[in-house]
Amino acid sequence: KVTVTDPQKELASVTSDEVTITNEDENYHFTMPAKNVTIKVVIATKQYKVEFYANDTLYDTKYVESGKTVEKPETSPTKENETFKYWVEESTGEYDFNDPVTGDLRLDAAFGIYITFNLNGGMGQTPEEMWTNSYTPIKLPTSDGITNGNKVFVGWEDLETKIVYSSGERTLITHSVELFAKWEEPAATYTVEFFVGKTSGVTGTAPETKVVSDGEKITLPANPWIVEGCNFNGWKIKHFVDEDWYDIEGETGKQQGYEYQVKENIRIYATWVDSSITIKYDANGGSGEIADGTGTYGKSIKLSTESFIAPAGKNFVGWSLSKNGQILETNVLDNKVSIIFNSVKNSLVRGEDGNYTLTLFAIWEEVKESIQVSDIEGVWTLGNKTVVISTVIAVKDSYDGWYGSVVGSIIVDNECMSIYDFQGAGYDFDFAAFPKISMSDEYSMEMVSITYKDNQLTVNSDVYTSKTPLNNASKVDFVGEWKRDDTSQVLTIAADKATISSGTVTTFEVIDKYLVIEYGGAYQYLLTKNNNKLEGYYNQNEKAAKAVSFTKVEAVTPEKHMVTVSEGEGYTVNGLVKEGYEEGAKVTFTVTVTDSKKTLASVTSEQVEINGTEGSYNFTMPKENVTITVTLKDVEEEPALPAGDLYNPEVKAEYSSLFGSFTIDKFVYDYENQKIYIWGTIDGKAVEGKEFGFYEYSNSKHYEGPDKELMIYCWEFSIKLGLKIYFAVLSDGRIVFCDNQDVQISDNVYRKA
Numbered sequence: 001k002v003t004v005t006d007p008q009k010e011l012a013s014v015t016s017d018e019v020t021i022t023n024e025d026e027n028y029h030f031t032m033p034a035k036n037v038t039i040k041v042v043i044a045t046k047q048y049k050v051e052f053y054a055n056d057t058l059y060d061t062k063y064v065e066s067g068k069t070v071e072k073p074e075t076s077p078t079k080e081n082e083t084f085k086y087w088v089e090e091s092t093g094e095y096d097f098n099d100p101v102t103g104d105l106r107l108d109a110a111f112g113i114y115i116t117f118n119l120n121g122g123m124g125q126t127p128e129e130m131w132t133n134s135y136t137p138i139k140l141p142t143s144d145g146i147t148n149g150n151k152v153f154v155g156w157e158d159l160e161t162k163i164v165y166s167s168g169e170r171t172l173i174t175h176s177v178e179l180f181a182k183w184e185e186p187a188a189t190y191t192v193e194f195f196v197g198k199t200s201g202v203t204g205t206a207p208e209t210k211v212v213s214d215g216e217k218i219t220l221p222a223n224p225w226i227v228e229g230c231n232f233n234g235w236k237i238k239h240f241v242d243e244d245w246y247d248i249e250g251e252t253g254k255q256q257g258y259e260y261q262v263k264e265n266i267r268i269y270a271t272w273v274d275s276s277i278t279i280k281y282d283a284n285g286g287s288g289e290i291a292d293g294t295g296t297y298g299k300s301i302k303l304s305t306e307s308f309i310a311p312a313g314k315n316f317v318g319w320s321l322s323k324n325g326q327i328l329e330t331n332v333l334d335n336k337v338s339i340i341f342n343s344v345k346n347s348l349v350r351g352e353d354g355n356y357t358l359t360l361f362a363i364w365e366e367v368k369e370s371i372q373v374s375d376i377e378g379v380w381t382l383g384n385k386t387v388v389i390s391t392v393i394a395v396k397d398s399y400d401g402w403y404g405s406v407v408g409s410i411i412v413d414n415e416c417m418s419i420y421d422f423q424g425a426g427y428d429f430d431f432a433a434f435p436k437i438s439m440s441d442e443y444s445m446e447m448v449s450i451t452y453k454d455n456q457l458t459v460n461s462d463v464y465t466s467k468t469p470l471n472n473a474s475k476v477d478f479v480g481e482w483k484r485d486d487t488s489q490v491l492t493i494a495a496d497k498a499t500i501s502s503g504t505v506t507t508f509e510v511i512d513k514y515l516v517i518e519y520g521g522a523y524q525y526l527l528t529k530n531n532n533k534l535e536g537y538y539n540q541n542e543k544a545a546k547a548v549s550f551t552k553v554e555a556v557t558p559e560k561h562m563v564t565v566s567e568g569e570g571y572t573v574n575g576l577v578k579e580g581y582e583e584g585a586k587v588t589f590t591v592t593v594t595d596s597k598k599t600l601a602s603v604t605s606e607q608v609e610i611n612g613t614e615g616s617y618n619f620t621m622p623k624e625n626v627t628i629t630v631t632l633k634d635v636e637e638e639p640a641l642p643a644g645d646l647y648n649p650e651v652k653a654e655y656s657s658l659f660g661s662f663t664i665d666k667f668v669y670d671y672e673n674q675k676i677y678i679w680g681t682i683d684g685k686a687v688e689g690k691e692f693g694f695y696e697y698s699n700s701k702h703y704e705g706p707d708k709e710l711m712i713y714c715w716e717f718s719i720k721l722g723l724k725i726y727f728a729v730l731s732d733g734r735i736v737f738c739d740n741q742d743v744q745i746s747d748n749v750y751r752k753a
Contacts (some may be wrong), residue, residue: 004043009043019033054109070101082111082176087109115129115179117181132173140168162241162246186214190211191209192210193268195267195270201229214262215262220254222256226354229274235253235258275355277295278358280357281362283362284323289308303339316364319362328343373407374391379471387459393408395417473510477529481493490553515529524540525538560582563621571594586620588618603617
């Protein structure tokens with residue numbers, strides 16, 4: 001562990017020329033080689049990061065050495081409608097750039113409303129600039145001491161918005177602005193005109209135009225008009241500014257009797273709001289109640305989600321404007337089933353208050369026999385027309401649940417669509433297929449109607465009677481990389497996944513002979529395979545399908561390089577691939593010494609650096625052939641081992657913690673003498689044939705054969721904190737170390753103690 005004692009410095013690196021030093025949680029370690037080791041510690045002056053934020057967005061970043069000052073950004077940030085003031089630190093307010101930086105720092109831009117004044121041709125002392133914010137009203141300067149000949153000071157004007165603010169009054173200003181003094185000529189006469197503000201459905205006559213003196217007050221009259229679908233919502237007053245008529249601030253929604261002082265030509269417009277509609281529901285033979293709904297004149301009528309109880313033997317099929325009338329067409333608006341306004345407009349009843357009432361009648365029909373998609377699954381043909389129906393749900397769009405559940409797919413007119421059971425709108429398996437929504441004045445949906453009766457399938461107006469089973473094509477048939485012939489787009493297909501170079505694939509299914517691919521939320525491919533070609537149609541946002549084709553990209557076989565082993569005796573090398581390896585591939589192999597008088601000294605190569613120990617090795621394949629050289633050495637004579645019931649010289653186990661560590665290179669269990677002998681290390685000290693006593697656990701059994709488990713508890717007190725180390729020997733030759741830790745056993749499998 002390396003500790004930096006200088007508070008102005010930080011650790012830069014810990015290295016050595018003799019070994020590789022590894023850092024784990026600021027603890028450094030390495031394996032001691034057979035030579036002296038020099039550790040190099042490099043420290044550097046701390047640098048802190050100063051981040052400048054504007055509008056909660058990172059604006060600039062500077063790095064400053066500890067104890068030095070930071071410079072302001074070269075430019076000041078901006079904010080809509082406001083002006084930059086200074087940089088602030090959250091805990092201290094405005095930041096002093098003379099202060100030294102002692103840690104990472106965040107500074108935020110402070111903005112405010114900055115107001116200046118222009119006398120606009122007037123004479124006198126210009127008022128001083130003002131700072132404020134967007135939520136606190138301020139009192140603007142008065143006109144005291146300011147003159148402009150015989151003209152009259154009206155107030156302070158924002159030339160961009162044309163708003164004139166009164167002087168001496170508290171006013172809310174929400175953007176930085178230069179206000180100009182507004183001057184007017186002495187009193188004159190002005191014209192007052194009245195307008196209905198609508199162009200159609202109007203009855204009534206406008207009030208007379210008036211000519212009044214400057215400053216004269218007028219009283220607003222009663223509304224003289226009736227407008228279809230609207231209710232009067234008061235008067236608004238406009239004045240003429242810069243060649244157009246603009247609303248006068250605060251003069252909207254005024255009612256009969258309101259007095260207004262005229263100081264310019266004005267136009268007074270009637271304002272309107274859409275009339276409301278009360279929607280009443282008639283059970284028409286059913287029972288129960290549905291609460292009245294509300295709607296707005298001119299808008300689609302959103303239907304209630306409640307329902308009546310159907311008469312015996314009947315199902316609800318829709319709503320009509322009369323007891324036996326035609327069923328109204330519905331669509332989806334704001335996630336609710338709706339009726340287009342124009343289809344009910346002529347049935348609205350207007351009341352004296354200007355609002356309307358609409359009555360809808362429930363329509364019932366005899367219960368239909370339920371049909372499943374599996375009953376009509378197959379390929380239907382009619383002349384040169386083909387319809388494919390499958391229980392596979394290939395396109396499950398966002399309308400699942402609004403019109404019932406998606407229960408299958410239909411391929412018609414070069415497009416794959418979802419099939420809904422239509423129960424959500426009160427139908428009983430009256431199948432319908434929907435493409436995605438298209439946008440017009442309101443949401444609309446093109447619907448394909450599917451009905452089945454007497455072995456005949458009707459799709460819209462076409463009646464199909466010939467059906468054959470679906471083709472048994474699968475995703476595997478389309479596996480490969482395919483490039484679109486008219487663009488650079490690439491479609492890659494595996495047995496369980498498809499990707500595309502220009503979007504995210506959301507649908508990957510095969511129906512009959514067709515591959516259905518959807519991506520990007522708005523694009524669909526419907527393709528069939530013809531040798532090395534994919535041919536079919538491309539559909540974007542429900543527009544007319546276009547013919548499209550892909551060509552299969554042939555795979556390029558990469559060059560492979562060979563790995564050979566230098567000739568030698570007393571060992572075998574396993575795991576190498578005879579066919580060779582591609583550049584960059586990971587090569588793994590094992591070396592086994594077969595000569596009992598030899599042991600492994602080294603495994604090397606002149607072409608690459610080989611990693612690994614204890615018989616298992618690997619390296620990354622270069623762009624050339626590689627020769628592996630194996631070197632053996634004589635085995636050192638080992639001490640004689642006591643006779644034991646269980647002996648495995650290949651068993652390895654190790655354990656390390658903050659409190660102690662040990663490794664086991666081999667062991668002997670002497671059952672007769674109830675001893676265990678260990679070769680390895682304990683807390684870094686080598687042990688060879690160290691003897692351990694053991695005792696039998698209360699519920700364990702002695703060794704009774706190859707199919708029985710033997711639990712022997714061996715212990716050793718560590719010199720560090722008195723750690724007691726336990727382990728268990730199993731009859732299959734593995735050692736499991738037990739100390740309430742996750743540990744590695746001889747077959748490299750982790751177990752919980």
